[in-house]
Structure formats: C-alpha cells, structure tokens
Amino acid sequence: MTETLDFFKNLTPTGYLFLALTAITLFSAIGVVTARNPIYSVLALIATFFCLSGHYVLLNAQFLAAVNIIVYAGAIMVLFLFTIMFLNLRKEDEESKTNLTKMASVIVGGLLMVMLITIFRAKSAQIPTVNQMSFDSKTGLVENLGRLLYNDYILPFELASVLFLVAMVGAVMLGKREAGDRHF
C-alpha cells in the first residue's frame, strides 16, 4: 500500500496526465465493446481516438496527433456514424449469440492476453531508458517526419500512396451506377 502511495507521490505532472488519460482511454475503449446501442459505441470510439491523440501529444508527436484526429475522428468516424444512423433508427436489438461463438471469442481473447503478457514479460522486450545525451525532443515534429519519409522511406511511402489510389479507383468503380441501373 505504501509503495503505491509513494509511486503516486513521486510522479511528475506529465505522469499524472498520462495516468488520467490512460484511465479515460481504457474506460471509453471498454465502452466501445459493452455499449448496446451502436451509436453509443461509435461515440465511445471517437472518445478513444481523442485520448490516443492525447497520448501522441505526450510523446511529442504533434503531427501524428493532429492527423489522427483529422483522419479517424474527423472523417472515418463521421462516415461510421452516418451509416449507422441510416441503418438503425433506435432499435436496440441484440442479435442472439450462440454458445459456439461465445466459446470461440473466449478462446481467441484468452490467447491474445497470454501472448501480450508473454511479450511484456520477455527480457528482450524491456523498454530502454531514455538517453539524455542523444534525446531530441523534435523527433516527432512535422519537419523531421517529412524529411524521414521523403529521404529514407521514399519507396514504401510512394507504394502506399499507389495503394490508396488503387483503393480509391476501386471504390468509385463499385459505387458507380451502370447505365440502366435503378436510381434508388
């Protein structure tokens, strides 16, 4: 008990911020899974993304935080909410789950937990401490990120953009109305 108290007393302000943020993140992430209504689930997911952006800011990756909010919370989640609003207008129906699916989900979840625990306990996966000499607080800022992406990782970056282009063309092809199709 005294150990935990000491731990809380010795934290830096950033540590307190991290703890509070982590608590909210976990709380909203659990909310995503347990909410009965899909709308509440999506809103909890948005809150989770927000907290993750907060974590990015704590890690000094401001650009990643902003892009996370713009892309995930701002665009993808709006589309999610949009679709769900069309699908179900306040029907809180839970589809019945068979015993088989329940068993399968317990096994999969348990395996994942075992794997995570093994990874965190492994000696080789211990997080190295910060080296004050080589630490650069500007690593995560947009200028450095851009330099890195366009110098060292130019090929993966361009390949990813080609992938996006292909996906975009595919989406347009699928969504396009053929001649003679019904309008609605």
Added chain:
Amino acid sequence: MELPVLIVKGLIILVIFGITLLIATYSTYAERKVAAFLQDRIGPNRAGPWGLLQPIADAGKMFFKEDFIPAQASKWLFILGPCLAMLTALMSSAVIPFSDSIRFAWDKINYDIPVQGIEINIGVLYIFGVVSLGVYGIMVGGWASNNKFSLLGAIRAASQNISYEIALGLSLITILMMTGSLSLRAIIDEQATFFEWNIFTQPLGFVIFLTCAFAECNRTPFDLPECETELVGGYHTEYSSMKLGFYLFAEYINMFVSSAFISALYFGGFHYPFMSLVNEALENSMGAVTGHNIATLICFVVFFAKIFFFIFFFMWVRWTLPRFRYDQLMNLGWKTFIPLSILNVVITGAGLLYDFKYATWLIAIVMIVLAVTSTSRAPKRETIAQGTV
C-alpha cells in the same frame, strides 16, 4: 514558464475568449441590421439606442423559454449535441495569431509574448481537425431528437461537411507549399509585403477556400441542413430554449473564426501596407516598449477590421443569394472544386519549380476566357410571351 508570462498568457486567452463571445453576440444584431439594410427596412431599433441591446434581450428570452426534451429522445445525447457544437466552435480560435506581440519588463527581464492562444507548429492542421469535429454536434443532436426532419438535416450536414472538407484541404495545400510551414504565424509573416498577400498569389485557392468555408459554416447558399422549406427547422427542429441558442450561437462563432482564418491565410493577417515603417517610427518616438505595444494594438485593430469585413461578406451573401439544390451542392463540391483545386496544386508546384509565384493566375485567366466565350456562344434563352400559354 515564469509567473508573469503565465499571467499575461492567461489574460490573452481570456480576452480572446471574451471577444469571441462578444462578436458572436453582436453578429446576431449585425445580421438583422444588414438584412434590413439590404431589404430596405430599418431593422431592430426598440431595445436601447439603435437597438443595441437587442442581443441581450434575445438572450434573456432564450433563457426563460421552456427547456423541452422530447419523450422519445435519447436524453444525454440530446444535451450533448449543443454542448459539442459550442465546444468545437470555441476551440478553434486558440491558434489564430491576433496580433504581433506584447512587450513588457518585469524584474528587469524583458518579455515578448505573442498575442495568440498558443503557438504550435501545426496550427493549420489543428484548425482543420477542430473544424472536422464540428459536424458531430449537429449529427448527435439531430439523431438524438428522434425526428425524421432532424435526422435528415443532420445527415445533410455530415455529407456536406465531408465533401467540402476535401476541397478546403486541397486549396490550403497550395498555401502550405508556398510557405513551407504549418504554423499560422509563419504563414502570416510570409505575407509581410502587400503584393505577397496570398490573395494575389493564390486567387483561385482563395475563391475555393471561401466557398468551402461557407459550406463548412452551413451558411446560405449552403444552409441545406436547416432548410426550412423542406425540413421544418432542420437538425434543430426539436430544440428550444438555450440549447437552440447554443446551436445558433455556435454558427456565429464559426463564422467569426472562419473570417479570422480567411484573413490570416489570404489577407496578410495583422499586416498592413507600410507596417514596418509605422512600427519603426513608433518605436523611435515612444521607446522600444510603449511604441512596440502601440504598434501591436494597431495590428490588432487592422486584423479585426479585416475580420469584420468578412463577417459582413458572409451576411451580404446570405441576403443576396438563394439556396442551392442538394444535388447542385454535391456536384459543385465533387465535380468542380476538387478537380480545380488539384489543378491548382499542380500549377502552383510548377510555379515554385520555375520560381514564378503568380502562376495560378494562368488558371484564373483561362477560366474567365472560357466563361466569357461559352456565355457569348450559348444560344439565347427563348422568352415565353405573356398570355400565350
């Protein structure tokens, strides 16, 4: 951070917050006066001299109305909707640099504090993120009302915002290409001389950005989400009392913030012609501290003059143009603005390569020529003579 810096910073944030609310309040009054002026009426003139107390009377009325929550509504989300709308509207003014810097001495140390909520090197992305969140207030409120018209309004708002965000972002990219920074202060400092204002180097980007800002604020001619001829009251059909007030208020705050953003990005922010000469003269005649602070004050006034012009412009358009049809709005966004802004990016890139800043005028000139020729070549519309049908 030292204590005096913290105090001054806090004061600046409080003042910006207060000014935002004050301007939003008096925008409602200005809107009625502008509407009255454009329609040859007098407008509000009963409460106080020239009707100046009208916004306060309105707020009092809003507060004393019955706060009604429909029985079938989802209660917490119904309350959350207007709160979100207000929150996201107020968040975005944090990174806008309203003026140069305040200089003062404390304990023989000189401080130089920028008049800005916070200076971050991703200011533009921050505003973009907050703007993209703005739609949640409308969506959540519209869905929680459990009303067809509200839901339709919310869905219109969502699809409209998503569609115009793309063109908005693409037209912003050209400015980022020319400045090479995401910080708003850096973008403003880049426009120090008059003919380097981005309106002169990026005319097409400015037009696209302005139109998309109208769409993002849900202002006429893009106010389809609250189109009263089709949807009763749109997404706020079920709202009453101060919750409705929050929605309306958030719209005016958004208008103020986008006006500030437009003047910062395209009209040089707080810069004005011969600013450096004025600053030098003031600092020479009144000392480095007082002179600098007075120069900052002048910058502040100039920036707000630009903002007020754009707020007036928003109102001017609202009382001049009729609404679009929804398919026209979507066509304009996806088939006109997005290709045009991509073309703008390409031409700006070529211009940067050959060191010619004003390259996008090429597109503007070609477009004007095309428009003129197509209008002159188009067959004349047949006029139906009266009384023949």
